[in-house]
Amino acid sequence: xxxxxxxxxxxxxxxxxxxxxxxxxxxxxxxxxxxxxxxxxxxxxxxxxxxxxxxxxxxxxxxxxxxxxxxxxxxxxxxxxxxxxxxxxxxxxxxxxxxxxxxxxxxxxxxxxxxxxxxxxxxxxxxxxxxxxxxxxxxxxxxxxxxxxxxxxxxxxxxxxxxxxxxxxxxxxxxxxxxxxxxxxxxxxxxxxxxxxxxxxxxxxxxxxxxxxxxxxxxxxxxxxxxxxxxxxxxxxxxxxxxxxxxxxxxxxxxxxxxxxxxxxxxxxxxxxxxxxxxxxxxxxxxxxxxxxxxxxxxxxxxxxxxxxxxxxxxxxxxxxxxxxxxxxxxxxxxxxxxxxxxxxxxxxxxxxxxxxxxxxxxxxxxxxxxxxxxxxxxxxxxxxxxxxxxxxxxxxxxxxxxxxxxxxxxxxxxxxxxxxxxxxxxxxxxxxxxxxxxxxxxxxxxxxxxxxxxxxxxxxxxxxxxxxxxxxxxxxxxxxxxxxxxxxxxxxxxxxxxxxxxxxxxxxxxxxxxxxxxxxxxxxxxxxxx
Numbered sequence: 104x105x106x107x108x109x110x111x112x113x114x115x116x117x118x119x120x121x122x123x124x125x126x127x128x129x130x131x132x133x134x135x136x137x138x139x140x141x142x143x144x145x146x147x148x149x150x151x152x153x154x155x156x157x158x159x160x161x162x163x164x165x166x167x168x169x170x171x172x173x174x175x176x177x178x179x180x181x182x183x184x185x186x187x188x189x190x191x192x193x194x195x196x197x198x199x200x201x202x203x204x205x206x207x208x209x210x211x212x213x214x215x216x217x218x219x220x221x222x223x224x225x226x227x228x229x230x231x232x233x234x235x236x237x238x239x240x241x242x243x244x245x246x247x248x249x250x251x252x253x254x255x256x257x258x259x260x261x262x263x264x265x266x267x268x269x270x271x272x273x274x275x276x277x278x279x280x281x282x283x284x285x286x287x288x289x290x291x292x293x294x295x296x297x298x299x300x301x302x303x304x305x306x307x308x309x310x311x312x313x314x315x316x317x318x319x320x321x322x323x324x325x326x327x328x329x330x331x332x333x334x335x336x337x338x339x340x341x342x343x344x345x346x347x348x349x350x351x352x353x354x355x356x357x358x359x360x361x362x363x364x365x366x367x368x369x370x371x372x373x374x375x376x377x378x379x380x381x382x383x384x385x386x387x388x389x390x391x392x393x394x395x396x397x398x399x400x401x402x403x404x405x406x407x408x409x410x411x412x413x414x415x416x417x418x419x420x421x422x423x424x425x426x427x428x429x430x431x432x433x434x435x436x437x438x439x440x441x442x443x444x445x446x447x448x449x450x451x452x453x454x455x456x457x458x459x460x461x462x463x464x465x466x467x468x469x470x471x472x473x474x475x476x477x478x479x480x481x482x483x484x485x486x487x488x489x490x491x492x493x494x495x496x497x498x499x500x501x502x503x504x505x506x507x508x509x510x511x512x513x514x515x516x517x518x519x520x521x522x523x524x525x526x527x528x529x530x531x532x533x534x535x536x537x538x539x540x541x542x543x544x545x546x547x548x549x550x551x552x553x554x555x556x557x558x559x560x561x562x563x564x565x566x567x568x569x570x571x572x573x574x575x576x577x578x579x580x581x582x583x584x585x586x587x588x589x590x591x592x593x594x595x596x597x598x599x600x601x602x603x604x605x606x607x608x609x610x611x612x613x614x615x616x617x618x619x620x621x622x623x624x625x626x627x628x629x630x631x632x633x634x
Contacts, residue, residue: 107312108283108284108285108308108309108312109280109283109284109285109287109289109308109309109312110176110179110180110289110308110311110312110347111147111176111179111180111280111283112280113312113347113350113351114139114140114143114176114180114350115140117136117139117140117350117351117353118136118137118139118140118141119137119140120136120353121135121136121326121353122135122136122137123135123136123137124136124326124353124355125355126138126139126349126355126356127139127169127172127355127356127357127358128329128355128356128357128374129168129169129357129358132169134169136353139172139173142173142177143173143176143177143180144177144180144273144276145177145265145268145269146173146174146176146177146178146180146181146265146268147177147178147180147181147268147276147279147280148268148269148271148273148275148276149177149264149265149266149267149268149271150177150178150180150181150183150208150268151181151268151271151275151276151279152267152268152270152271153208153245153246153264153267153268154207154245155178155181155182155183155207155208156182157182157183157279157282157283157287158182158183158184158287158288159182159183159184159207159208160183160184160186160204160205160206160207160291161178161181161183161184161185161186161206161207161208161209161210162185162186162187162188162200162201162204162206162208162209162210163175163178163185163186163187163188163209163210163211163336163337164188164190164192164197164209164210164211164212164220165190165210165211165212165215165220165250166190166212166215166335166336166360166361167332167333167335167336167341167358167359167360168250168358168360169358170210170250170261171210171250171336171358172336172346172356172358174210174248174250174261175187175210175336175342176346178208178210179289179290180276180279180280181276181279182279182280182282182283182287183207183208184288184289184290184291185289185290185291186200186201186204186206186290186291186292186293186303187290187292187336187337187338187342188200188201188293188337189335189337189603190212190215190335190337191543191603191604191605191606192603193223193227193600193601193602193603194220194222194223194224194225194226194227194228195227195601196602196603197220197223197224197227198224198227198228198238198240198241199301200293200301200303201228201241201244202240202241202243203293203301203303203498203499204291204293204303204498205243206241206243206244207243207244207245207246208244208245208246208247208248209244209246209247209248210248210250210261211224211247211248211249211250212249212250212251213249213250213251213253213254214251215360216361221247221249221254221255221258224238224247225238227240228240228241228244237257237258246258246259246264247259248260248261248264249261283308284308284309285307285308285309285312286307286308286309287307287308288305288306288307288308288495289306289307289308289310289311290305290306290311290342291303291304291305291306291498292304292306292339292437294436294437294438294544302497302498302500302503303497303498303499303500304437304438304494304497304498305494305495305496305497305498306440306494306495307495309491310440310491310492311343311347311440312347312351313465313491313492314343314440314441314442314463314491314492315343315344315347315348315351315442316351317442317463317464317465318343318344318348318433318442318445318463319348319351319352321431321445321447321448321463322348322378322405322407322429322431322445323405323429323448324348324349324351324352324354324378324405325352325354326352326353326354327354327377328349328352328354328355328377328378328405329354329355329357329374329375329376329377329378329402330345330348330349330354330355330356330357330376330377330378330379330380331357331359331367331370331371331374331376331378331379332345332346332356332357332358332359332380333359333362333367333379333381333385334380334381334542336358338441339435339437339440339441339442340380340435340441343440343441344380344407344441344442345380354378355374357370357374357376362381362385364388364389364392365392365394367379367385367389368389368392368394368395368398368400369398371398371400371402371403372398372399372400375402376402376403377402377403377404377405378403378404378405378406379403379405379406380405380406380407380408381406381408381542382408382409382539382541382542382574383408383413383414383417383574384541384542384572384573384574385408385542386406386408386417386421387417388572390417390420390421390424390425400425401426403425403426403427404427404428404429405427405428405429405431406421406427406429406430406431407430407431407432407433407445408430408431408432408433409432409433409434409435409459413432413455413456414456415452415453415456415457417456418430418452418455418456419452422452429448430452430455431445431446431447431448431450431455431460432445432446432455432456432458432459432460433445433446433459433460434459434460434528434530436516436518437494438493438494438507438514438516439466439488439490439492439493439494439514439516440492440493440494442463442492443459443462443463443466443468443486443488443492443516443528444459444460444461444462444463444466444468444527444528445459445460445461445463446458446459446460446461446527447460447461454525454527457529458523458527458528458529459527459528459529459530460527460528461525461526461527461528462490462526462528463492465490465491465492466488466489466490466491466492467488467489467490468486468487468488468522468526468528469486469487469488469489469513470482470483470484470485470486470487470520470521470522470528471484471485471487472484472485473485475487475509475513480521480522480523480524481521481522481523481524482521483519483520483521483531484519484520484521485515485516485517485518485519485520485534486516486518486519486520486528486530487513487514487515487516488513488514488516489511489512489513489514490512493508493512493514494508494514496508517534517537518530518534519531519534536548536566536567536627537567538566538567538575538576538577539567539574539575540567540570540573540574540575540576540577540605540606541572541573541574541605542574543603543605545567545575545577545605545606547564547565547566547567547577547627549606550565550577550579550602550606550608551563551564551565553598553601553602553606554579554581554594554598554608556601557589557594557597558584559583559584559587559589559593559594560581560582560583560584560589560594561582561583561584561585562581562582562616562617563579563580563581563582563617564579564580564617564625564627564630565577565578565579565580565608566578566580566627566630566631568610570609576608576609576610577606577607577608577609578608578609578610578611578612579594579608579610579611579612580611580612580613580614580617580630580633581594581611581612581613581614582613582614582615582616582617583613589613591610591611591612591613594608594611595607595608595609595611612633617630618630
């Protein structure tokens with residue numbers, strides 16, 4: 104059990120307990136836990152000054168950085184519900200989540216990976232101001248704060264936003280945080296399901312703190328650890344298993360906005376990084392990089408991975424070649440606070456490589472047949488989860504919630520898995536056809552929906568196919584409209600403009616028609632045979 108009921112309590116506790124320890128290293132900026140606590144309180148005061156009320160949704164659309172941490176924790180400290188946005192989203196995708204969540208305030212990066220997020224959002228939601236709102240297409244969005252020194256006239260800079268809270272007394276911030284409890288919502292993470300319609304999983308402060316207190320315990324995170332957070336903060340893995348877990352233990356957060364092997368190697372050596380969670384592809388690239396031996400990686404001691412099949416050879420190489428003492432695998436999903444099962448320190452390498460470990464304390468896992476009845480160990484079925492970590496439901500989507508969580512609390516994950524006699528879970532397939540591109544969840548129905556808007560596409564189906572670098576990538580089977588001369592290159596180029604890069608199909612195969620069964624459903628098994 105944790106000693107905090109809410110995330111603001113955790114932030115204040117860390118600022119006091121680890122006051123002089125280094126909290127965040129972001130490029131040349133280094134701040135202590137006391138300094139981080141002060142920055143978060145200032146951001147919270149600014150939120151109060153700008154009219155953020157308890158329960159208001161506040162979104163952050165930006166890469167990993169100190170500003171992301173301060174903006175997010177400041178909003179949560181002011182009683183807001185955090186809505187993290189995927190940095191790979193295009194403007195229309197971000198606007199859709201902002202609209203669905205009813206976000207009142209948005210913190211957005213200026214330019215990232217050569218793209219202006221502000222410009223893409225303007226294209227998707229119109230230019231303002233209108234009725235006192237900066238974006239006419241998002242009438243509930245009262246304010247947009249650009250995390251940079253420059254902002255359009257109808258938006259605010261980060262500096263201007265923070266200055267708005269200078270006259271708010273600290274007692275006002277403390278009064279606001281005291282209105283929160285363990286059952287208050289802390290965040291809504293949007294995850295696209297098989298319908299392609301984004302759904303927001305609602306998680307409370309208490310669920311978050313309990314889950315990642317357990318994560319930190321099982322992983323063995325320590326106060327002296329230096330944690331390179333490559334996993335995006337918009338993922339539970341980056342924000343909660345990264346930032347919040349470090350706050351719990353007094354470890355140092357070193358955010359890296361984009362995974363680049365050379366940058367990671369340099370960060371690990373320069374900052375004496377000891378903790379490096381991430382998908383298997385990250386660690387594989389690190390091991391295989393030709394300049395690896397030119398960097399001192401000797402401080403690395405802990406790796407937590409998952410989100411894909413983990414080769415036994417990878418576990419052996421991390422331990423043997425890099426001398427990493429603890430390598431663990433885990434399984435989770437947004438609807439279960441991001442964590443369901445996890446290996447334990449001391450598990451055999453074969454268990455770590457072939458399974459995602461056992462249920463975390465307070466959580467039950469059942470592998471069931473189509474009726475919901477449990478199947479024997481070694482038999483495949485749908486993975487069902489019940490426990491404190493199961494979401495409070497999808498935001499403003501009662502039908503989807505009822506379809507996903509049973510009256511007695513079992514969450515249907517849509518994943519196919521097998522339990523071994525020791526209770527270790529192995530994920531073998533995805534009922535919902537989801538595939539994972541370099542650690543990012545890609546949902547065929549969502550991609551199909553987007554591809555279907557192309558004027559030359561009459562019908563389309565998407566599957567995941569193996570890729571040596573990214574694990575899996577999308578392949579689209581397309582039926583052209585009559586007299587269309589659409590090429591694969593044309594469609595891929597169009598897709599890169601219209602959707603996040605990880606969703607873009609890497610290959611396209613044209614068919615006269617898609618194979619369908621008597622009920623009209625596309626037979627994806629047959630398409631996978633063509634793969």
